[in-house]
């Protein structure tokens with residue numbers, strides 16, 4: 001029997017504990033497991049870097065909610081990204097990256113992986129022809145973020161999967177902004193989905209984590225091998241927190257989207273706002289593609305302030321409910337200045353973000369209070 005997303009998120013990987021009947025998987029805070037004689041594993045577990053029951057519960061749930069065959073949980077989103085890229089690339093390979101992406105992903109590829117001999121080209125992923133033109137015989141990965149951080153650009157996942165696969169490359173989608181409730185890249189042809197589970201999956205700003213989910217079992221095995229060999233795994237308590245967050249993902253994402261729509265209504269009509277970036281807006285260049293591949297438009301909004309960088313920096317200091325902080329996807333609303341905060345590492349690069357840009361992670365407070373807070377701060 002097939003089940004709906006909400007049911008899968010609550011139950012996949014989370015059978016009641018066979019020993020005690022506990023309906024929530026226990027936190028197996030343990031490093032090693034007793035063996036019944038050499039090579040005789042009692043429960044299938046031997047050492048918690050290789051596998052831990054709480055992490056396994058999360059990994060099975062991650063695979064199920066993304067519609068994949070293998071889920072893997074990591075200590076952070078960047079740990080997941082590094083493990084993936086070292087598993088599927090070798091020195092001399094080429095990666096296509098978005099010209100608008102999370103600054104930390106750009107830093108990992110441009111500053112760390114290039115020292116290992118990997119090359120990259122930043123491309124506007126909303127233009128499939130530009131991606132086709134940038135493909136090289138050595139291209140092994142097309143890296144997609146959709147919606148992007150922080151400009152909320154949209155890429156057509158099916159179109160890019162066809163281009164990548166036509167050249168024998170893998171299509172990787174960072175699904176952090178949308179979450180699997182709003183968008184399921186594997187069903188659109190992606191080979192691997194990446195998450196910073198720190199964000200919507202954890203959902204409460206109390207854990208740092210990452211995930212990979214693949215559809216092909218052989219690729220899943222290769223990633224699992226590298227997860228163990230490189231060792232950047234999620235710990236048992238962090239796995240448990242993410243698993244708990246996933247249970248309410250669907251209801252949270254619905255409300256994040258409703259509150260974001262109310263905030264966007266204010267911003268689009270405000271004289272101090274020059275431009276609003278939100279894929280739910282009919283005049284957003286990626287609106288039609290977003291409507292085709294997403295169930296809703298999510299809780300992330302960015303906008304450019306009239307008055308430039310100084311006005312943007314002053315505005316983000318004036319909100320009272322929106323907390324000035326990096327990160328996103330938690331129950332509380334956050335505001336930040338990407339140019340000087342999350343995306344400072346992209347300064348001077350093709351991924352540099354506009355200086356007058358403000359990013360909002362619209363949380364679950366009442367929309368009236370959120371709108372009033374922004375109205376006050378904008379003046």
Ligand SMILES: Cc1ncc(COP(=O)(O)O)c(C=O)c1O
Nearest residue numbers: 076077078102149176196198209
């Ligand atoms: C879209 C996206 N991908 C990846 C990451 C990296 O995740 P982490 O901070 O958990 O390492 C982030 C972090 O902000 C992000 O926003």
